[in-house]
Amino acid sequence: MDIEKIKELIIGHFEGNLTGVEKRELVQWLKASDENRKVFAEMADYWGIAHLPYFASHIDADLHENFGMSLNQRQELSQKRFSLFLHWKRLAVAILVLLAVSGLSYYSGYSSQDWTDEVVCFETVVPLGARSKVVLPDQSVVWVNAGSSLRYDKNFLKEKREVYLKGEAFFEVTPDSLKPFVVKSEELAVKVLGTSFNIRTYEDEEEVDVVLLSGKVDVYMNRPVVLKHPVHLNPNEQLTYEKGSEKVFKREVEAADICAWVTGEMKFTKAPFSSLIKELERKYNVKLKVETSALLQEQYTGSFTSEHTIYDILHEINIDGKYEWKQNGNEFTIHDRM
Known part of the structure; x- marks a missing residue:
């Protein structure tokens, strides 16, 4: 040619x-x-x-x-x-x-394009230990968390505003009354006009969460047998879907705390260490092996900024000296103090 x-x-x-x-x-x-x-x-x-x-x-x-x-x-x-x-x-x-x-933050990710005969798909994949900011063609902003991916095709703005998420992302959607914004995952879809919200839908976790920070969203389950009608969320409300039981719950939360990861922070209230393991592993790209049942049951309330290291956190959880840990590469093993 x-x-x-x-x-x-x-x-x-x-x-x-x-x-x-x-x-x-x-x-x-x-x-x-x-x-x-x-x-x-x-x-x-x-x-x-x-x-x-x-x-x-x-x-x-x-x-x-x-x-x-x-x-x-x-x-x-x-x-x-x-x-x-x-x-x-x-x-x-x-x-x-x-x-x-x-800007005192670390953003990382890579983009790729998949060809078919007619469509190009744009995908951002974020590795462990990082997060990435994506500006969509409609100027909506998406923060993609560690171990996550966001995908959309080239017709995103022309025909509809639709994206596909694996993992966790925070969305700040540009209002457009003629083109609703839809986020799809394996389990559910979230439809909005213009709002700020967070979706957590990791494949290796038993729960899928949608948290609304501002505006309004409607959550649709992909399987009608789970939920026949959409659930409407108001600010500071969270929808949780349990994969095993296929049950759906809605409750009030502090949405700003849940979305704090966007700025590199971690905030938690009375959270057992067992629920923090995956989050720490993704944030710091480490593997945590806990050989003490007592630590898994302990509850923690506090916050960490982007300046804190994994060593800082391990020190805080062991402030009373009950545990020991050893490091082998990026793997940390925690056990009771002998």
Whole structure:
């Protein structure tokens, strides 16, 4: 395919104005070789960086020219010119990291794109020990917690506002009365117009929680036998679904405390250590092995900021010196003091 034609198709795809015929041409080019897909992925990363609000005003004017340059250099295998493109991309990423550090928070994640014949899916996957901020095309903001993933397709804003979540995320949804915002998980769906709320739906946990901080939400269960009608939540209310019993509960909570993880904090009230283990493991990317039943039953009330380390927390839970712990890599074993 002619180099200029490829350039037009890729830019047209990012701008969302390809015809059906042009979409099929681009898909065929992508299917032709791993090299073509690699070029597209690198340009997609660049496009994403260029359209973050901070960078848009700085490099939009040069966007089309530099896309063309990068693609031409790929075709001509001119390593020198292509390295300039990579340098610019690395510089943008470095600036993002610098901004994150200066904000006293650590954000991490990676994005990918899955091709079918017609649809591209955008996914952000966040590793253990990190959290990531995602700005959706409608300017809604999502904070994705450790060990979680968020996915949406390219028609997110055109046809509907729908995302898919595994793990935990906090949403600040931009109001749009014509296009409700829907979060889907394996067990349930949450429908809103404009609000702030938290969903916790980890596969390895027995409960799924939806907590409303502000606005209004309706929660729908994916299996009608569990709940035939949606549950409406008001601020500071939490819906809990128990996977084993398939029961649904609603209760009042301090939503701000539950959502505090967004700023790197942990807040808990009369929580048994057994319920904190998974949260600590995800936050600090460690494995906790508890060889004392007494510790699992102990209840804790308190809070930790992003500045506290796992060592700080282990010291606090053992303030009266009843336990000992040893470390092997990222695994900590806790047992009764001999």
